[in-house]
Amino acid sequence: MEHIKIVFISDIHFSPGQDWSQCIWKYTPNEELPGLMDRFVDIVNHELRPDLVIELGDRIIDVNSERDVENTQSIYERIDARIGCPVFHVDGNHDFVHVGKQELAKLLHNPELPFVRVFKGYKCIFFDSLDPMLEGVGGAVSDKQLAWLEHEMNSDDLPKIVFSHHPLNYHEIHRNFIIPKETVPLMKVANCDTVRAIIESGRNFLFHAAGHLHWWSFRVSPKGTYIVNPPFSAAHPDRTNAPGWFMEADVWPDGKIDTKIHSIVPRRVIGDFVNR
Numbered sequence: 699m700e701h702i703k704i705v706f707i708s709d710i711h712f713s714p715g716q717d718w719s720q721c722i723w724k725y726t727p728n729e730e731l732p733g734l735m736d737r738f739v740d741i742v743n744h745e746l747r748p749d750l751v752i753e754l755g756d757r758i759i760d761v762n763s764e765r766d767v768e769n770t771q772s773i774y775e776r777i778d779a780r781i782g783c784p785v786f787h788v789d790g791n792h793d794f795v796h797v798g799k800q801e802l803a804k805l806l807h808n809p810e811l812p813f814v815r816v817f818k819g820y821k822c823i824f825f826d827s828l829d830p831m832l833e834g835v836g837g838a839v840s841d842k843q844l845a846w847l848e849h850e851m852n853s854d855d856l857p858k859i860v861f862s863h864h865p866l867n868y869h870e871i872h873r874n875f876i877i878p879k880e881t882v883p884l885m886k887v888a889n890c891d892t893v894r895a896i897i898e899s900g901r902n903f904l905f906h907a908a909g910h911l912h913w914w915s916f917r918v919s920p921k922g923t924y925i926v927n928p929p930f931s932a933a934h935p936d937r938t939n940a941p942g943w944f945m946e947a948d949v950w951p952d953g954k955i956d957t958k959i960h961s962i963v964p965r966r967v968i969g970d971f972v973n974r
């Protein structure tokens with residue numbers, strides 16, 4: 699069985715034309731994002747040529763239903779419509795404030811969460827970590843979805859990769875000043891111990907990938923690897939020159955994962971991390 703190459707992008711927070719100068723979003727230079735997305739598409743199409751692109755949520759900053767629909771559509775047009783391989787999404791807490799999940803799926807030409815797709819023999823499992831949303835930032839996984847996850851993790855022997863917006867365990871983020879202390883408990887799925895127990899006891903679990911933290915993290919456990927994608931747009935502590943971070947992952951059926959973290963500004967690979 700061949701290896702698969704996946705490119706991850708998350709926390710784009712595209713919401714132009716607003717005055718964000720008085721809040722935390724002042725660190726997200728929205729005027730830079732169209733150019734950064736153009737360069738991302740170019741790198742994906744001409745340099746990396748992955749099998750899949752997965753966007754891990756928080757595409758926008760929520761404003762109101764009209765703007766949020768418009769900005770979600772812009773993401774589809776700027777990324778999905780121009781990338782030469784399949785693009786899939788999971789919803790983040792900012793995507794879902796004013797627009798329903800069904801409508802988000804329609805706007806992005808994606809199946810409604812949760813869903814499964816098989817690529818090159820790898821089973822990709824996309825679940826909804828806002829089921830329900832908690833305090834506008836966090837999320838949990840419902841009993842119904844836990845049963846679905848358990849079924850999908852055990853119904854075949856395919857190697858399995860799992861995706862959600864919220865991480866499935868604690869990641870070291872105390873130096874991430876963009877996340878206030880009181881928000882830290884909302885930085886992982888509330889019932890993550892249950893979700894982890896289900897996926898780790900399933901058949902052939904390789905790794906889980908999330909966004910949400912605005913912080914890169916790569917944790918290896920004997921039962922699987924847990925990765926958090928770095929944010930695309932955060933320039934923090936500066937207000938300009940957002941780095942355009944994203945991640946390239948090469949995955950093998952025996953569970954080997956080789957991830958490279960890319961920055962667009964400046965354009966380079968800033969790290970290469972392998973789980974063995």
Ligand SMILES: [Fe+2]
Nearest residue numbers: 756790791910
């Ligand atoms: Fe988030």
